[in-house]
Amino acid sequence: MRTVFVLFDSLNRLSLGPYGAKSIKTPNFDRLAARSVTFDNHYVGSMPCIPARRDMQTGRLGFMHRSWGPMEPFDNSFPEILEANGVYSHLVTDHLQYFRDGGATYHTRYTTYEYLRGQHGDAWKADVAPDWAKLKQKYHPLQYNETRGVDQYHHIINRQFLQEEGDYPLTKCFDSSKEFLDRNRDTDDWFLQIETFDPHEPFNAPERFKDSFPTDYDGPVLDWPPYGRVQESPDERTEINAHYRANLAFCDEQLGRLLDYFDEHDLWDDTALIVSTDHGFLLGEHDWWAKNRMPIYEEIAHIPLFVHHPAHADQAGTRRDALTQTPDLMPTFLGLHDCAVPDEVTGQSILPLLVDDTPIHDVVIFGTFGSAVNVCDGKHVFMLYPEHVTIEGLYQYTVMPTTLNYLFEVDELAQADLVAPFDFTKGARLLRTPAMEKSPFNPFFGPQVFFDTETVLYDLDADPKQETPFRDSDIELELVFAMREQLRRHDAPAELYARLGLPAPVGAGPVLLTRQPEAAE
Template sequence: MRLIFVLFDSLNRLALGPYGGTIGTPNFDRFAERAVTFDRHYVGSLPCIPARRDIQTGRAGFFHRSWGPMEPYDRSFCESLRRKGVHTHLVTDHFHYFEPGGSGYHTQYDTWDFIRGQEYDPWKAMSEPPLEKFAETYDPRHYDPVKKRRRLRHLINREYERSEADLPMPRCYASAFEFLDANRGADNWMLQLELFDPHEPFHAPARFRRDGDSAYRGAMLNWPDYRRVSETEEEVAEIRANYAALIRMCDEYFGHLLDYMDERDMWRDTAIVLSTDHGFLLGEHGWWGKSRMPYYEEVVHVPLMVYHPDHAGAGGRRGNALTQTPDIMPTILDIFGCDAPAEVTGRSLLSHMPTLEAETDRIVAFGLFAGPVGVTDGRYVMFHYPPDVLGEGLHEYTLMPQHMVDPFTAEELRTAELSPPFDFTQKMPLLKIAATREAARPPNLGGSFEDQGFRLYDLDTDPGQTTPIRDPAVEARLYAGLRAYMAAHDTPAESYAWLGLEPGADSRASALNDE
């Protein structure tokens, strides 16, 4: 068996034709004709690197720590595949892997190729950049070289990308095809083709724009901050037009992979899993971005399409099972006949492929560390906010005290004490470090959650989430499901109190209270 795992970043489900999108995605549509399209797939941990930890380990990690490296006790699917004799190869332009807070991920793979130049990757050196030229081309609200200095790196990188072929996405596909050319005659390999696009900045060649998408004629607007919308309708349309152009580019290059599969008769022995880490708000509900705003469907309800040669007859069908990001890891292992480690809480998607029937009682949770928690059963979705979202009482449990870019501060580390193991840490004790308000973790880097509160939506009657409801019976069932989910993840005792929840009878907190 062979597998190609295609992972995009910030791919909004509603932009794709198979999910009702009207941007124009003929190749995503074409793949959906072969694959099973899952209609109720949700995120786990947010945002980028926490989601990738869920993917590698098969369990949600946001109850224990924020954005950070792989932990010594984490068991990646790469480890299991290696023991099975499966070669894993990563092609990625996701530069966060190569920051301190993303260490230990790409090295899980047997081989890997890093494509430079995305977002604010510190790639090209220019000690005296042409600031006047940049100011004429790029709107300072998105590209202020003083207030947004890291974005200046992006503009410098763009100076070295003189043709479409120089952009990271085409270079990623070129690297993937190099791997496939060398290995398509072999068996037992997995290629993870990971594209940073369509993550912001929304940059695509002009040929992907469409007449009528936007009438804006000002300086470049393609990198909105994660905040409430303050732009004019014309400016909002321009940012959306740039995202739409990037989606079309993603679609065209994904089509090249489908062409490769067609021309070489690879559908008979090669599986494809396609998904993303999270979506993105493009002005819906009055917000840009992800993380600090409510967990609306545009962010947490994401695309998932799966093709497996053994289930080729299911092509074009829809999967109604409630699934989430941690399910990808045991699915990858199942494709190669590997058992998942005991600590994995995700479920293989292959179990749904023959009949496409869904469980009727599954409830999953999602969120950011030290933030509100989202809960869904696939029909209802609830946002639970703690009594004081900026309150103290939480701790980071880690053996790798590193935030996204900066290490934990001396003030944070002075609070450290040794914590007993959790049920997934291979009997390793951990550092228990106070989660301070000022810690350099998302979303503290660009806002907070303090201006929002509880919401419950019925997605059957209100898919656009315009009218929150109250329903005591539904809320009680979702809260029971949340407690069970937290118990299954051996959630720290203080998390229940911080969230304003009573622990379930089988939770770690309840067990500790009984001692």
């Protein structure tokens, strides 16, 4: 078996033709759907980017124990398991987060990898004395920043070097993937992951794509929405959305190059193709931009998934209603290559769904560390927030104390306790570090940036746009029981139950093995 996995970042499902998009044409996603099984109830797990990738690579949810962080020594890794079973894995990516402190143990799990530079805030090109007076005129104040080290600073510098379409990291990803296929398409037992940062913000695409989405906006470059409430003028909002559509059209065209290659070389007959994303993105819906700070609405949580399997080519163009989730990808990849699934994996292979639509999950849960736990049964979504979203009683569990671009603060580690193993750590003890105001993850994903933190219930059939939250004790009780079972299944720490106002199961950990002197007194 040979497998190609295409992972886009921040795909808004409802912007794709196969999921009902009207404002943009995505002919190559349409082509893909005609060749694949399209999954209509695929959901995120841990949020956002790197937590989602840990779910994908390990096959289990991690947001109950950890925020943004690297693969841990005890984690199961599907590319490592593939390699141990004689299956070559290769990663082609322009995703800069793999090469920062909080994600630096993911790409090295693959047999080989290639990194294409220049996306987002990649610390790539060196320009010691930029012409800031000129650059300030070019970019909207929302995305202009002269502070060294911040993402906008690096993007402004890098963007000067993206002049031709062949310079764009997205193009280079698919160029490099074609080179891999040229060299290896006549061999067997390989897994190719093509991972692109697009259409993640900034929504930077060649100008010809933007030409298809004209607006009345007349100002400096504005293609990087803030992570916050929509406060821009109508023309500015339209401009940002036009750039997202342009970037998505760019992604669609590059996907088409891969589909052309499959057509030209008859890869449909002997190569699996899976296409998905890590999470969605709010483009003004619910009066929000982006993700992380607000509730994980459907536009973020409910994501696309397309699966082509040569042995089930007769299912091309069909759809599935069964609930699936990001961690299900890992056991699916292992199943494609006849590899055993480790005991610690909680995801379920979706391969049986290619035969029939018998459910593999009754519910799925998803969330961001420190915020709500959300549960969905396909009909309802219940968002259960702590009564008070604070850092009190909030801990991270790790033996790899890095996050996003940063090492943990020394003060965090000075207050760390050693705790007994969880049931998925293979006997490894962990550091339990308290969340602090100065924790590096706090300015980005910490509790002080969460808004609209009210526990709510949504009926997805009657209210698919989630405009009318309500409460129903009978429905909520059923969903809370299901949520609690999923937390138990993932060995969630006892304090998470307490934060959510739920009774902890007997034996919920962790057991402290050491205690800081001030805490013991």
